[in-house]
Amino acid sequence: MINEPLERLRAAARRTRELALNRAGTGLGHQDADDDVGTIGTDGALGFDPFPLLEALHRHGVRAVVIGQVAGIMHGSTELTGDLDLLWDGLPAHAPALAAAFATVHAQLMDEAGNPVPLVAESFLRPKVEFTSAGAGGDCCTPALPWGGLRVGEFLDRAITTADPSGLHVHYAAREDLIRMRRAIGRPKDLRRAAELESDPGQIAMEKRRQT
DSSP: OOOHHHHHHHHHHHHHHHHHTTOOOOOOOGGGOBTTTBGGGSGGGTTOOOHHHHHHHHHTTOOOEEEHHHHHHHTTOOOOOSOOEEEOOOOGGGHHHHHHHHHHTTOEEEOTTSOEEOSSGGGGGSSEEEEEOSSOOEEEEOTTSOOTTOOTHHHHHHOEEEEOTTOOEEEEOOHHHHHHHHHHHOOHHHHHHHHHHHTOHHHHHHHHHHHO
16 A cells, blocks of 8 residues: 655655756755755755665664654655754663664764764764765754744654555654744745645644544
């Protein structure tokens, strides 16, 4: 049986790679993304493929929740992206498995100032660590990261889990929570994408019923 959220993500990743295929490198990284265009306009779009990391997280039993535009795409957003953002619970006991998963995709980590940090469990206990890998880069956040007053730790409990026929399980933020995150950040791309997600109130209502 086709898994629609994951198929939407696979199709979007293919379109991103095709779009960037013949484009010269920009020299722009994840944190250089334009507040309107987003990471589709950076070198993160080159070879973008979030699935190696998502599969590694699954294999290591890590419950990291996809947030940002990858989650938006899984909910049906038509905008492309060149990064993968994640939210996990930040518990020290879960950090070693997270580090092991990132190691399998040869990730490199940086602090919020862009300085390299070692790929060890302790590095993931920061409120946010940035990462790059062969397939995708982005942010890996804990609930300690300030998010405009939102209690994002609660979003972990409401996250949706989906699985494809191969057995891959992916967790992603519920639509209503993703909208709240977008509105709290408030950049032009976030407000535009929040409005897009809000354009299907029936889907939001269905997710609310599923969570109760």
